[in-house]
Amino acid sequence: MRRFEYHRADTLEQASRLLVDLGDDTFLFNGGTDLLVEIRERLRRVRNVVDIKQIRGLSDITYDETRGLTFGALVTVGRLENLPLVRQRYPNLRAAFASLGSIQVRNRATVVGNVCRASPSADTIPPLIADGAFIHIYSRTNMRVVPLAEFFTGPGKTVLAKGEIVTGITVPPAGDNAGKAYLKHGRRKAMELSTVGVAVSLTMEDGLCNDIRIALGAVGATVLRAPEAEAMLRGTSLDAAIVKNAADKAMEECTPISNVRASAEYRRDMVGVLTGRAIKQALEAFA
Amino acid sequence: MKRIVELTINGEPRDMTVDSCRSLLDALRDDVGLTGTKKGCDVGDCGACTVIVDGEPVNACLMLAVEAEGRTVETIEGLQPGVDTLHPLQDAFMRHGASQCGFCTPGILMMAKKLLDDNPRPSDEDIRFGLSGNICRCTGYTKIFDAIKAAAIEMEAARS
Numbered sequence: 120m121r122r123f124e125y126h127r128a129d130t131l132e133q134a135s136r137l138l139v140d141l142g143d144d145t146f147l148f149n150g151g152t153d154l155l156v157e158i159r160e161r162l163r164r165v166r167n168v169v170d171i172k173q174i175r176g177l178s179d180i181t182y183d184e185t186r187g188l189t190f191g192a193l194v195t196v197g198r199l200e201n202l203p204l205v206r207q208r209y210p211n212l213r214a215a216f217a218s219l220g221s222i223q224v225r226n227r228a229t230v231v232g233n234v235c236r237a238s239p240s241a242d243t244i245p246p247l248i249a250d251g252a253f254i255h256i257y258s259r260t261n262m263r264v265v266p267l268a269e270f271f272t273g274p275g276k277t278v279l280a281k282g283e284i285v286t287g288i289t290v291p292p293a294g295d296n297a298g299k300a301y302l303k304h305g306r307r308k309a310m311e312l313s314t315v316g317v318a319v320s321l322t323m324e325d326g327l328c329n330d331i332r333i334a335l336g337a338v339g340a341t342v343l344r345a346p347e348a349e350a351m352l353r354g355t356s357l358d359a360a361i362v363k364n365a366a367d368k369a370m371e372e373c374t375p376i377s378n379v380r381a382s383a384e385y386r387r388d389m390v391g392v393l394t395g396r397a398i399k400q401a402l403e404a405f406a
Numbered sequence: 407m408k409r410i411v412e413l414t415i416n417g418e419p420r421d422m423t424v425d426s427c428r429s430l431l432d433a434l435r436d437d438v439g440l441t442g443t444k445k446g447c448d449v450g451d452c453g454a455c456t457v458i459v460d461g462e463p464v465n466a467c468l469m470l471a472v473e474a475e476g477r478t479v480e481t482i483e484g485l486q487p488g489v490d491t492l493h494p495l496q497d498a499f500m501r502h503g504a505s506q507c508g509f510c511t512p513g514i515l516m517m518a519k520k521l522l523d524d525n526p527r528p529s530d531e532d533i534r535f536g537l538s539g540n541i542c543r544c545t546g547y548t549k550i551f552d553a554i555k556a557a558a559i560e561m562e563a564a565r566s
């Protein structure tokens with residue numbers, strides 16, 4: 120393995136200072152499931168890692184009916200996957216968590232790390248964006264809260280400035296009128312990165328769609344929303360013909376590339392298929 | 407930089423002097439001398455390096471040795487209850503021919519142990535889900551699956 124130095128921070132302030140003082144090629148070290156792989160495969164030049172796992176107050180999970188679900192930066196995918204609340208209220212998040220890597224990986228990988236790595240194919244990002252999640256960011260001068268949809272600026276790129284640290288994520292409450300789904304498409308069931316991932320979160324009132332958000336993974340430089348498809352669906356009863364038209368629109372709205380996992384054409388087709396299926400699955404909450 | 411890491415391995419307090427960028431897997435194999443834990447891929451894909459840290463199975467290749475400070479690590483060397491006795495899973499693997507080259511076996515046994523500790527009566531789906539992070543390139547999964555199922559039944563019978 121390429122050599123690097125390991126530092127342990129006890130407070131956010133100390134971690135932030137180390138990020139700035141140690142200079143370029145210094146990275147926060149959370150679960151390490153991306154970082155260690157990138158170091159070993161020589162995809163990233165790393166001179167220093169700053170372990171944040173000893174910092175207090177970043178491991179909490181809370182839920183209340185007004186603010187929703189908040190979890191800290193150190194909370195692993197496995198912990199959230201097995202939380203009864205997540206199973207019951209956020210089946211979309213549960214599907215994303217349970218499909219990420221293996222049990223062994225999920226015991227180390229954090230959701231915040233998955234988000235901060237900012238891969239367009241990251242499984243946790245589409246359902247979090249569809250749910251309208253917010254991300255909490257610490258810096259030594261102020262704290263800020265950013266809608267997750269505005270956090271990403273490109274593949275592997277975020278709005279984080281040097282010395283900023285994500286402390287947690289808040290997902291708005293899941294009401295009784297909410298339906299949610301995340302569908303991951305890969306070549307096999309386990310240990311597979313997404314070829315396409317589609318998340319749908321919607322609310323219904325009196326048989327009509329009040330609001331809907333569609334988030335598309337692995338078909339653009341960042342996870343994308345499908346605003347025109349969403350507009351076609353709001354205020355409708357989501358019958359089959361309308362859903363079909365909106366799914367076609369989502370195919371137009373995505374910008375996939377071809378790579379080893381699939382061609383751009385195939386990805387676009389799958390956006391159409393999965394958008395329709397995800398809406399149907401989200402509606403099963405009301406069946 | 408070298409650091410001294412104090413931890414518990416298979417119930418015994420140990421310390422190891424390791425480079426801070428060394429993986430737990432390399433430290434266990436090369437510094438502690440416990441070579442039962444295997445390195446198949448070194449990037450989290452194969453599960454051959456599975457060990458149990460503070461009760462949870464992890465890939466030892468994706469953890470730094472320095473992170474094991476103060477923790478409890480269980481490896482395949484600790485699975486056997488006594489010098490002459492095998493764990494029921496080990497016994498079932500032998501009877502079912504569930505190990506061919508054997509490279510994946512330590513990781514699969516640790517994963518299966520955790521599965522049965524948490525869930526003594528696993529469904530077929532539970533077993534498949536539990537093993538989805540472990541790759542075997544020669545035995546095929548049927549015999550492995552059968553061995554775990556048989557061990558679960560035997561362990562359940564021994565308890566009652």
Ligand SMILES: Cc1cc2nc3c(=O)[nH]c(=O)nc-3n(C[C@@H](O)[C@@H](O)[C@H](O)COP(=O)(O)OP(=O)(O)OC[C@H]3O[C@@H](n4cnc5c(N)ncnc54)[C@H](O)[C@@H]3O)c2cc1C
Pocket residue numbers: 146147148149150151152153154155156192218219220221224227228229230231232233234235236240241242243279283284285286310311312313449450451
């Ligand atoms: C075998 C294997 C299979 C996988 N399969 C999948 C899959 O199916 N789907 C999927 O989406 N992912 C998959 N992954 C990747 C997934 O494990 C990671 O994305 C993980 O969630 C990252 O979290 P971490 O805590 O391990 O982050 P780390 O590796 O510690 O960090 C990742 C990045 O985020 C930064 N970072 C971490 N915490 C913070 C913070 N608090 N503030 C600011 N920046 C931070 C780090 O500096 C680094 O750049 C897989 C990985 C492996 C090894």
Ligand code: FES
Pocket residue numbers: 444445446447448449450451452453454455456465466467468
């Ligand atoms: S060696 Fe660790 S998962 Fe393959």
Ligand code: FES
Pocket residue numbers: 504505506507508509510511541542543544545
């Ligand atoms: S027995 Fe050879 S890899 Fe499984």
